Amino acid sequence: MTAFRRLDKGGRIDREKSVNFTYDGKSLGGFAGDTLASALLANGKTLTSRSFKYHRPRGIMSAGVEEPNGLFAINGNEPNIPATTVDLVEGLAAQSQNAWPSVDFDLMAVNSFAAPLFQTGFYYKTFMGPFKKSWMFYEPFIRRAAGIGKGSCEKDPDRYETAHEFCDVLVVGAGPAGLTTALVAGRSGARVVLVEQDLELGGQLLSETDRDFEMWRTTQVAELRSLANVTIRTRTTAQGLYDDNLVVLLQRHENHDAARGRPRQTLISLRSKAIIFATGAIERPLVFPNNDRPGVMLASALRTYLNRFAIVPLKRALIVTNNDTAYKTAFDLAEAGIAVTMADHRNVIPSDLLSRAAMLGMAMFPGTGIADVEGAKQVTRVQLAGNHSATIECDVLAMSGGWNPVVHLTSHSGIKPVYDDAIAAFVPGGYAKNHFGAGAVTGKFGFESVIKDGNAAGADAAKAAGFDKPATPVATIGAKDRAYKISPHWAPKTTGKGKAFVDFQSDVTVKDIRTAHDEGYVAVEHLKRYTTLGMGTDQGKTSNINAIGLMAELREMPISQAGTTTFRPPYTGLAVGAIAGRTVGLHFRPYRLSPLHDANKAHGATFIEAGLWMRAWYYAWAGSTPETAYIREMELVRNGVGIADISTLGKIDVQGPDAAEFLNRVYVNGFAKLPVGRARYGVMLSDDGVVLDDGTTTRIADIHYYTTTTTAQAGEVMSWFEYLLQTQWTDLKVHVTSLTDEWAGMAVSGPKSREALQLAFPDADVSNENLPYMGCLDVHLDGVRIRILRLSFSGELAYEVHVPAEYAGSLWEHVLKVAEPLGIRPYGLEALASLRIEKGHVAGLELDHRNTLDDLGLGKIAGKEKSYVGKELRFREALQAPDRWSLVGIELMEPDKKLRGGSILFSAGDEIKGHGRGYITSVTWSTELKKFIALGLYQGGLKHEGEDIICAFPLKNEQVKARIVSPHFIDREGARLNA
């Protein structure tokens, strides 16, 4: 069966270039310039899809982005694409959806017979029993039936790009209004961007036959293309409008090739000083029984298929309308030799239309609408009702219920559309500053008035963008506009037997809307959510306004009171991949590499992600798994000497006359009296009195300090310092600069570390006397200034060697080489983190912004007399409670078992339930104690030293016995540090 055929000539298709494509695996042909929709129609494919709920046969209904029915899977990996938006390209593979075994013969159509059960609210009223969780039984069936197309689990082979753009005037839409405004603004000298979702400029003009229109169009386009300050982007959709005139555009590229870096789509974030919305209008369907049969389409779409794609109904078209615009379709069809019958809801039809219709031999039925549409798989017969009852045999039924201005973008800014009685549709409810509307979007449908409107809007927008020299207006063609007259018709008073669809894609009928009304779901949002109206991939472009009109009728109130709907971005479906662009996979977030990265790699490091950093986790010399390698690395440090990359530490240069006062304020402990050349451990709090970070600060000179922070909090602390200095303590003369990237750091640790340093820096005096614990020494090697701090995270005799980053690699190799006789080797993050557990140093897992100084056993370092950030709130009642969970060491008492991070702690006599008395933060095997040890927080803390506890890990059904001990597992007296 076919309802359409292609004419031998005419249209804008390029008949020289034939294009082959497949539809459900069968090869078909079309021409360049076709859309998938036009090519399918030209091939006689009237029935192209099945509806969502009832699996009713459906055909293509529109010629634009509003298409609710004709959705296809494209090239096997892109579901639900409207055929009307797909340019026909060689090799395109289109697959029909939601039907089994085929759209022609769909067994799921059985749903139609159960339709009375699938009434609105069906799900909410059933599937509640018999058990509490009964939905779990029904859900898989419902889910399988839901969804339209199938997604692909394969990785997307295409590439997506993002771009930023700026301009003075953005024009959205290149119909008559858009072309006019763009040209006027362009003539003013403004930087103009004109975007059009179609592949050609002209909008509705592309469907006209009049030569004057075409001449006008080509003239304006030619001038636009000649202006250097005008950028034209076709195949580009304005998807959303965001604050401060950010418009998100999606550009689709013809020649995409991921391997050669050519994106399939580019998402452009464009900021324009002024914006002109020339977005046009979308024709509205009429609602009548069986208005969804294949072959029922919008009147303007039928005209587009005729004039742009040279496709006509086989023999006869019936056109039903409530306004004048459908007559253009009727006349064009009649002139193309197609028999046309016209049904008009209006009793009185303008006389010029009547006489032209008579001249063309059209049958006219005023005051008449549609009672029913027959035809199992496509329209065959239509029954008219009203002033005239008749049965018309036809191939195609075209309908026009009026026009809905495309107000989506204007309402993205939060300005609600308002109902305009004159055109029976919603228009923008106003414009934000520097926003302008032109053409059909404002409710003006005549060509001459649109051009006039466009000239004004173009000049206004240019002026708003700062280009106020008067520009020559764009000429019209001197035709006379006819007034737009509409007699709105929302729905038949009675629907008879056939379903009258309001939302084609979601299968929402007039009856469903009545049901929603009966049950009180009358607010527009309730109506949408209860019936799923407008929730499909077409976003309700053809259904929302009809539904509002119908609901207003049911509620017996004007549409303006019944409410409007909120339009949310994006305007059309927007691939998530296009939004993400190239910022996916390996490029999802930048990675941060230590200046020693290459050196680490050369020494066999295995890396691990730590925030953005890639850190050396463990080294090949020690083994091939982290679980065992770190133990060898720990032994190296405890018994000999190791070297570790600590470049990720945050480093801050603090300089200025008030540097000491500043540090004194931010740290709980004092820094004013720190002698030059000495370092001190410090802890800082947030205003709430909770620990923010810790680190060491070294006094380089009287008014110059070098501060380190933890790796994780480096950015936070830097920003906090800047906040305090720039907004709160503006009287303090201090300047802070991040040195995290300037300086690399390496820890040289272990009893032989001094020997190693001496070998590395033979000219320096690194003796205990000259460089005692917490001392600082600047040395020079090959003319490079290197800073040695005697600090220890491991608890051993240890040094931090800080060096300008570009010298780090060669210094690292130098130290490893000269100290080789001492057995020096690198150790990684896992060993670093484990060594500090043995020493009882807190780190990220303990500094989780829930703990106080006292919780971490650091209360004694806070100055009693001095003030510091967080001091006041630190003393809040519950933060001082004696039974707070605080830092303890934990020793495993069952040697054949394991301690695990995240274990919950209980006292030996406790029932094992609830929240316990604490938990384990960090665990390691202790090479010194030859057992598992851990740090944790425990209610009452070290008051319970020596007590037996249970570490519960119910996720693995484990409970182990352990004991509370001091967190300083080794060298409590600090003999090693001070050695």
Next chain:
Amino acid sequence: MFKPYSALALAKHALSPDRPWPRAWNSPEPKSSYDAIVIGGGGHGLATAYYLAKNHGLTNVAVLERNYIGSGNVGRNTTIIRSNYMIDGNTQFFEHSLKLWEGLSHELNFNCMVSHRGQVVLAVSPAQLDTFARRGNIMRLNGIDAELLDRGQVMKLLPYLDYSKDARWPIYGGIIQERAGTVRHDAVAWGYARAADTLGVHIIENCEVTGFVMDGDKAVGVETSRGKILAGKIGIAVAGHSSHVAKMAGLRVPIETHVLQAFVTEPVKPMVDHVISWGAELFYLSQSDKGGMVFGGHIDGFNTYTQRGQFPRIQTVAECAVSLLPLMSKLRLLRHWGGVMDMTPDGSPFIGRTERPNLYFNGGWCYQGFKATPASGWTFAHTIAHDEEHELNRAYSLDRFEKGRELDEFGIGNWTYKQ
């Protein structure tokens, strides 16, 4: 006239379609006074009214909604329910909520499509897996289901995630709560409204509260766009606008209003059977029963009452979606929207009495308002009815910061200006 919902009723109705279904809830004129008023016809307000009537026999109750019911965050969230909380005070509350979800459709005679499809939280480092283990262990110790998953188990369960060498952060494992899942969010508002209405509660839409009627320190009624209404007790449940309404009663609260965006794609056949959350960045996704991928991320990061988000956040969330689930790349976003939310300094809510007698406060829900709905209503009703906190909401007092009793479930400090 209440007419129970069931398959049988539906079949009967199908046979005699001319007898319309009754209204789901009525639309009464407000009376001049009630025993109790709940300000806010969202999920929490409606649930509160329902439990006031059901659990405490208080039926002379009105819910005042300035718009249509469910027009706030109950209709704007990503529909996730779960009870994986580890801080004492949160754990029991959210578990109670999940238990109420389990029987909710039954209880309300309204199918809210409570789907216990399981939530998987993915860890991107061994240390993160340890912190998840702590959470899971606490859950198990409180009778809540949780299972730890290693990488292999995650691969088996969620084969479509990116496990390739191109993944910026490899997945080390995860934790699953099988009982967690999703709920048809709008149905929750409708279901509670219908059930409360059946018990005699007045649901009054298009009624905006513009002020309080005070007798000294005591709140005795409200001024509304539909006139003055007196009440013995008044509960505020207007998350998103809590500060605004509290201010009318002279209260300053630890809340800032932020926008959280949510996203939905076109509907496709089932691909994702769980709720998925990611440890690399805040990101969560599930596939609705209708087939759309519903997902979200962080708040935009500054206070605003505009229900629209900033595009950089949209990009961030899309980047997460495609990086974690490559299948998301070709799926098309159909809508995104913003909900305005009460953010509190510690990320936990408030339910309790205020310094004004007879005035009760419920707000500060941050990211977790939806999943809390039943327990919030349950405990708030208790607090209003008995003028004292239920043991489940004792931790949620408005003055907890003065006492240093923060409930910092996520351990990141002050939410309100952290991005």
Next chain:
Amino acid sequence: MRIPCPHCGQRDVGEFRYGGDASKARPAHGTGDMKAWHDYYFLFDNPKGPHDEYWQHVLGCRQWFKLTRNTATNEIGEQP
């Protein structure tokens, strides 16, 4: 949204870090009791309308500055 950095000009919101209510007066260092600090740190006016606030041009010049933004519209006015 675009934020006017007083030093670098109009920039995208993504380059900035938000710093909260700038109308709240932080007690001078070393002064203020627990209540004053509590109110400063934990309570918010949270107006729906003009809001003085801090921003840092964190991906730019790193300067903190104040501006007034209408939280009902996100429109940014003059610097207070």
Next chain:
Amino acid sequence: MLDRRSALASAKPYTSSVLQIGEAHGFSLLQVAGLAKAISPITGKLPVKVGLAVTSEGRTLMRTGPNQFWIIGPEVDDIETKLPEIAIITPLSHSRTRIVIEGEPARNVLAKGVPLDFHHSAFKSGTFAMTGLHHTPVLVHCVGENRFEIYALRTFAVSVYEWLTDAALEFAR
């Protein structure tokens, strides 16, 4: 012997007939904070506002903050020793990796990731902007019609470079 090693030492070179992307070694970077009038006798005339750079005597002076300047000099520069005591001086030569992108598509490539107006009329030679590229802070300095120098944080340099060369893949040979 200690030697300087670039963060991009092991980065894959980018080749194209229309676009060059690579590292520009051999500079020193001194950050100076302090009163312009105290510094200018040594440095020469300083730029009047943030975003402007002036080049004199082999050095480029950039105003990077209301009261802060960058002095980009030759790899070995003695200016630090000449500056007055009152200035707060922070050597930052190692903290930044300088990546040059030059060629007709340079502006388009940068506009893929940087939310700034790269139109010739808007981003002119002699101006710079501190901004973000792929979530990292960068300073983008326009040094010719289609030539830009990007100062990236050293530890992010590989990421920034890979981002740039990936963005420029469509122009690669």
